[in-house]
Amino acid sequence: EPEVTQTPSHQVTQMGQEVILRCVPISNHLYFYWYRQILGQKVEFLVSFYNNEISEKSEIFDDQFSVERPDGSNFTLKIRSTKLEDSAMYFCASRYGRGQEPQHFGDGTRLSIL
Amino acid sequence: ELKVEQNPLFLSMQEGKNYTIYCNYSTTSDRLYWYRQDPGKSLESLFVLLSNGAVKQEGRLMASLDTKARLSTLHITAAVHDLSATYFCAVWGDRDDKIIFGKGTRLHILP
Numbered sequence: 292e293p294e295v296t297q298t299p300s301h302q303v304t305q306m307g308q309e310v311i312l313r314c315v316p317i318s319n320h321l322y323f324y325w326y327r328q329i330l331g332q333k334v335e336f337l338v339s340f341y342n343n344e345i346s347e348k349s350e351i352f353d354d355q356f357s358v359e360r361p362d363g364s365n366f367t368l369k370i371r372s373t374k375l376e377d378s379a380m381y382f383c384a385s386r387y388g389r390g391q392e393p394q395h396f397g398d399g400t401r402l403s404i405l
Numbered sequence: 406e407l408k409v410e411q412n413p414l415f416l417s418m419q420e421g422k423n424y425t426i427y428c429n430y431s432t433t434s435d436r437l438y439w440y441r442q443d444p445g446k447s448l449e450s451l452f453v454l455l456s457n458g459a460v461k462q463e464g465r466l467m468a469s470l471d472t473k474a475r476l477s478t479l480h481i482t483a484a485v486h487d488l489s490a491t492y493f494c495a496v497w498g499d500r501d502d503k504i505i506f507g508k509g510t511r512l513h514i515l516p
Binding site: 341 | 504
């Protein structure tokens with residue numbers, strides 16, 4: 292069964308550094324998402340992306356965050372200057388777009404900011 | 406703004422017992438999802454509920470949706486230890502391109 296794949300599985304970064312989290316959505320999917328989950332807390336929406344542009348973003352997704360689909364397969368989340376509170380598990384998700392299917396989630400990248 | 410509330414947030418129960426997790430949401434929606442998450446793992450899709458009165462069952466788990474009451478339930482029948490996990494409900498807002506998660510119910514089943 293096709294999967295959403297995320298790399299790396301764990302990223303450790305110094306505060307203030309830039310970090311890029313990578314995702315390869317399922318190949319025929321058209322809608323892409325990033326969510327985050329701070330340890331022990333609920334999953335929070337960050338951003339949705341369709342047709343090469345952001346369709347919706349949350350208050351968490353401030354100017355420090357950006358997303359990109361640099362080629363036909365990757366979908367990246369960049370955090371420009373990381374803060375301690377950015378430490379979380381980041382999940383990428385995708386869906387085809389017919390509306391009824393669930394979003395398919397990757398295994399996540401655990402981001403630890405030191 | 407869409408809000409999703411689950412209760413209870415933590416549930417410890419004996420094997421063989423039945424229990425129900427509740428998920429309330431604040432605005433109209435015709436799509437509700439239940440996910441399972443094991444510690445340190447990703448989100449596994451369990452059920453997709455798309456219409457009022459929808460009921461789906463998989464093994465010992467059964468989910469239902471009442472869109473008029475804005476309520477979904479996840480019922481566990483004769484719990485077994487393997488069902489220990491955190492269960493999230495998530496709702497798709499009518500005009501949104503995102504799903505909003507509840508806080509999750511951490512289910513701990515004692516042997």
